[in-house]
Amino acid sequence: MIVPKIVxxxxxxxxxxxxxxxxxxxPLEAAIKPNLDAFSKMGINGLLHTVKRGIRPGSDTAHxxxxxxxxxxxxxxxxxxxxAGVGIDLELGDVALRGNVATLDKNGLITDRRAxxxxxxxxxxxxxxxxxxxxxxxxxxxxxxxxxxxxxRGVNLSDEVTDADPHMTNEKxxxxxxxxxxxxxxxxxxxxxxxSQKAQELFPTLGNPSANCLLLRGAGKLTxxxxxxxxxxxxxxxxxxxxxxxxxxKILGFTILNVEGATGKGDTNIDNKIKxxxxxxxxxxxxxxxxxxxxxxxEDGKPLLKKEYIERADKAFSPLLPLLKEGRIIxxxxxxxxxxxxxxxxxxxxxxxxxxxxxxxxxxxxTFGERPAQSGGLGHMEGRHLIKYLVDLLGKSPLYGN
Amino acid sequence: MIVPKIVxxxxxxxxxxxxxxxxxxxPLEAAIKPNLDAFSKMGINGLLHTVKRGIRPGSDTAHxxxxxxxxxxxxxxxxxxxxAGVGIDLELGDVALRGNVATLDKNGLITDRRAxxxxxxxxxxxxxxxxxxxxxxxxxxxxxxxxxxxxxRGVNLSDEVTDADPHMTNEKxxxxxxxxxxxxxxxxxxxxxxxSQKAQELFPTLGNPSANCLLLRGAGKLTxxxxxxxxxxxxxxxxxxxxxxxxxxKILGFTILNVEGATGKGDTNIDNKIKxxxxxxxxxxxxxxxxxxxxxxxEDGKPLLKKEYIERADKAFSPLLPLLKEGRIIxxxxxxxxxxxxxxxxxxxxxxxxxxxxxxxxxxxxTFGERPAQSGGLGHMEGRHLIKYLVDLLGKSPLYGN
Numbered sequence: 001m002i003v004p005k006i007v008x009x010x011x012x013x014x015x016x017x018x019x020x021x022x023x024x025x026x027p028l029e030a031a032i033k034p035n036l037d038a039f040s041k042m043g044i045n046g047l048l049h050t051v052k053r054g055i056r057p058g059s060d061t062a063h064x065x066x067x068x069x070x071x072x073x074x075x076x077x078x079x080x081x082x083x084a085g086v087g088i089d090l091e092l093g094d095v096a097l098r099g100n101v102a103t104l105d106k107n108g109l110i111t112d113r114r115a116x117x118x119x120x121x122x123x124x125x126x127x128x129x130x131x132x133x134x135x136x137x138x139x140x141x142x143x144x145x146x147x148x149x150x151x152x153r154g155v156n157l158s159d160e161v162t163d164a165d166p167h168m169t170n171e172k173x174x175x176x177x178x179x180x181x182x183x184x185x186x187x188x189x190x191x192x193x194x195x196s197q198k199a200q201e202l203f204p205t206l207g208n209p210s211a212n213c214l215l216l217r218g219a220g221k222l223t224x225x226x227x228x229x230x231x232x233x234x235x236x237x238x239x240x241x242x243x244x245x246x247x248x249x250k251i252l253g254f255t256i257l258n259v260e261g262a263t264g265k266g267d268t269n270i271d272n273k274i275k276x277x278x279x280x281x282x283x284x285x286x287x288x289x290x291x292x293x294x295x296x297x298x299e300d301g302k303p304l305l306k307k308e309y310i311e312r313a314d315k316a317f318s319p320l321l322p323l324l325k326e327g328r329i330i331x332x333x334x335x336x337x338x339x340x341x342x343x344x345x346x347x348x349x350x351x352x353x354x355x356x357x358x359x360x361x362x363x364x365x366x367t368f369g370e371r372p373a374q375s376g377g378l379g380h381m382e383g384r385h386l387i388k389y390l391v392d393l394l395g396k397s398p399l400y401g402n
Numbered sequence: 403m404i405v406p407k408i409v410x411x412x413x414x415x416x417x418x419x420x421x422x423x424x425x426x427x428x429p430l431e432a433a434i435k436p437n438l439d440a441f442s443k444m445g446i447n448g449l450l451h452t453v454k455r456g457i458r459p460g461s462d463t464a465h466x467x468x469x470x471x472x473x474x475x476x477x478x479x480x481x482x483x484x485x486a487g488v489g490i491d492l493e494l495g496d497v498a499l500r501g502n503v504a505t506l507d508k509n510g511l512i513t514d515r516r517a518x519x520x521x522x523x524x525x526x527x528x529x530x531x532x533x534x535x536x537x538x539x540x541x542x543x544x545x546x547x548x549x550x551x552x553x554x555r556g557v558n559l560s561d562e563v564t565d566a567d568p569h570m571t572n573e574k575x576x577x578x579x580x581x582x583x584x585x586x587x588x589x590x591x592x593x594x595x596x597x598s599q600k601a602q603e604l605f606p607t608l609g610n611p612s613a614n615c616l617l618l619r620g621a622g623k624l625t626x627x628x629x630x631x632x633x634x635x636x637x638x639x640x641x642x643x644x645x646x647x648x649x650x651x652k653i654l655g656f657t658i659l660n661v662e663g664a665t666g667k668g669d670t671n672i673d674n675k676i677k678x679x680x681x682x683x684x685x686x687x688x689x690x691x692x693x694x695x696x697x698x699x700x701e702d703g704k705p706l707l708k709k710e711y712i713e714r715a716d717k718a719f720s721p722l723l724p725l726l727k728e729g730r731i732i733x734x735x736x737x738x739x740x741x742x743x744x745x746x747x748x749x750x751x752x753x754x755x756x757x758x759x760x761x762x763x764x765x766x767x768x769t770f771g772e773r774p775a776q777s778g779g780l781g782h783m784e785g786r787h788l789i790k791y792l793v794d795l796l797g798k799s800p801l802y803g804n
Contacts, residue, residue: 017761017762017763018761018762018763018764024764026763047781051802051803053783053784053787053790054786054787054790054791054794054799055790055802056794056799056800056801056802057801057802057803058801058802058803058804059803059804060803060804061802061803061804062803071802071803075803077804078803078804218804340761340797342761343761343797345797346801347794347797347799348790348791348794348799349763349794370763371763371764371765371766371779374763374765374766374778374779374781375777379781379782380781380782
């Protein structure tokens with residue numbers, strides 16, 4: 001008997017609300033997507049509340065949840081995932097933050113939170129990287145565009161500190177403050193404030209007047225996470241562009257497969273991502289494939305581009321259909337949350353889910369979409385149950401009782 | 403962009419079971435209700451477990467739940483809601499009870515729990531109001547008909563006491579007993595028993611021999627409740643007749659709109675209630691409209707009158723349909739529980755739910771009812787999730803994670 005491999009495809013922000021220009025269909029419903037529809041028809045469908053019903057999830061908490069690591073237990077801020085995602089080898093106890101290279105005007109007000117969308121923050125990261133502040137080592141590494149990750153490595157650090165980033169333009173950079181009275185939180189906040197200040201002194205030396213400060217946010221301390229491979233006994237890999245997703249996967253113990261052209265944006269090379277699945281099919285048991293474009297286009301209020309991105313992805317999925325038909329893979333497609341293209345924000349609405357492959361109780365749903373999934377056989381499911389269901393299809397879930 | 407207002411209509415005891423005389427339809431299913439059916443068709447539908455699956459809710463716990471205040475956390479007895487509903491300004495620490503003016507025979511047995519349904523208990527309440535017993539101030543105010551609310555105001559009071567009302571005829575009035583050994587519970591029970599006794603001494607002086615005692619029940623201490631307006635950032639009002647519903651809304655921080663002809667009974671003026679919505683549409687963001695008749699008729703075993711009440715309400719809803727079509731309101735209609743007209747009692751059966759308006763993923767359900775809702779896109783939902791969903795349609799729910 002062939003033991004099928006699990007291909008778990010997550011479209012970021014896949015779900016949407018009815019869109020007038022799409023005849024009151026969602027971008028997914030309106031998309032021409034013969035492969036996704038075939039998966040849906042060959043499978044069982046449902047609606048996923050990725051964290052819990054009524055919770056509006058961030059991408060970080062949602063991914064933890066659908067990858068089986070309960071965010072209420074493990075989530076301590078986004079920083080560590082971003083840092084791991086840009087290639088920093090984190091150690092337990094590290095406090096990690098996200099940073100934007102940004103623009104301050106003469107009055108100390110932020111005028112652009114992305115420094116004119118600079119292409120690469122590597123030179124800026126180098127100015128911070130390697131500093132030692134109050135005995136704490138600072139590690140900085142550039143992410144995509146204007147982004148970087150900063151890690152504080154030392155003893156007695158805390159993530160109970162507020163952001164220095166005000167998250168808005170026309171505001172001053174804030175002083176990070178301890179959220180409690182501990183010496184650890186006070187020390188950490190003071191280090192963050194010193195980094196803020198150093199960046200304002202050092203960044204202008206690079207000669208770009210609109211890249212003159214650093215906005216620090218999302219402090220999180222790295223604590224112990226469950227290891228995905230060990231928990232489920234599955235050799236697991238992650239195929240993603242965005243640092244956050246690679247970081248989450250890395251921290252959960254996935255092998256990161258780096259793919260040419262995986263940008264973590266709408267222009268990512270989806271064909272190469274799927275090729276990374278098919279070419280490594282013998283090497284891994286579980287493939288977590290992340291596609292960011294759907295979220296990016298909804299955050300920009302572009303439902304038609306979201307629809308086209310889904311259509312492009314669908315074409316790229318063609319090599320998966322014969323594998324599914326041959327029983328060599330179990331395929332599951334879903335999103336991490338709904339992003340309303342109208343509100344340009346995450347919402348609590350469920351995301352559609354399909355699971356196809358050997359062992360699945362195929363239902364009557366014929367196409368993949370928010371509304372078709374309403375009558376799916378899986379009903380309404382919480383994110384934390386999904387991995388358990390997928391693993392159980394392989395007969396690998398633990399027995400409760402006897 | 404218009405920001406729609408939320409109109410949340412709760413029919414008390416809306417759900418029912420199949421009724422033989424109605425061709426095995428429920429009163430709601432059998433009703434001719436073009437407006438409700440239009441809302442249903444334009445919206446998404448589902449089944450609501452107002453507290454939790456398997457829980458048979460009282461009207462008080464169910465309303466707390468669907469208005470977002472978890473009864474397991476906040477519910478301490480019905481008394482405070484009734485007291486707030488008849489206009490007593492409660493203070494934290496007050497213990498409130500409900501009371502019926504009733505009839506005792508010569509042997510001290512209760513022969514009528516409603517004193518021949520007297521029209522007004524105001525004169526009776528005045529006999530109790532203003533007493534001071536063991537240093538505790540007594541406040542009494544009449545409700546509808548034979549009902550009144552009694553508040554004990556002082557330090558060291560407890561709601562851990564049993565009812566003096568035996569809840570049945572042909573029984574004697576009980577002695578309220580402390581449920582634990584605390585001095586507070588003992589004091590409170592003793593005050594309740596003194597009030598019982600005073601009522602038997604004083605009520606006969608009013609000259610109605612069949613209104614000669616007071617049945618006290620539902621002791622509850624007022625604790626801190628979440629403020630609905632502040633939690634969701636919505637200016638909120640309540641349009642209801644019954645004291646309980648006004649009281650719950652008042653304690654949760656709603657503005658109470660008093661409407662002419664809102665009796666809290668089957669003869670209430672529903673047109674005036676809807677007029678209070680349409681005339682105040684610019685003033686509030688959230689309208690909680692309560693209709694009691696459905697419950698009253700089921701409690702009396704009158705499913706046909708329940709059906710007719712729904713039809714009458716449906717006619718009154720006509721002004722809402724154009725507002726819905728214009729995208730000016732989000733409308734949600736549901737019940738607080740099922741009341742079986744055959745059992746003449748609340749049951750655990752789900753209540754149908756519809757939500758229509760901008761942003762809703764319209765499903766295929768075409769009429770409003772218990773059975774049609776079984777295939778609705780919302781599936782089975784718990785009451786506590788409903789407000790979160792409604793608020794999220796406006797993009798107002800908090801983000802968990804990043």
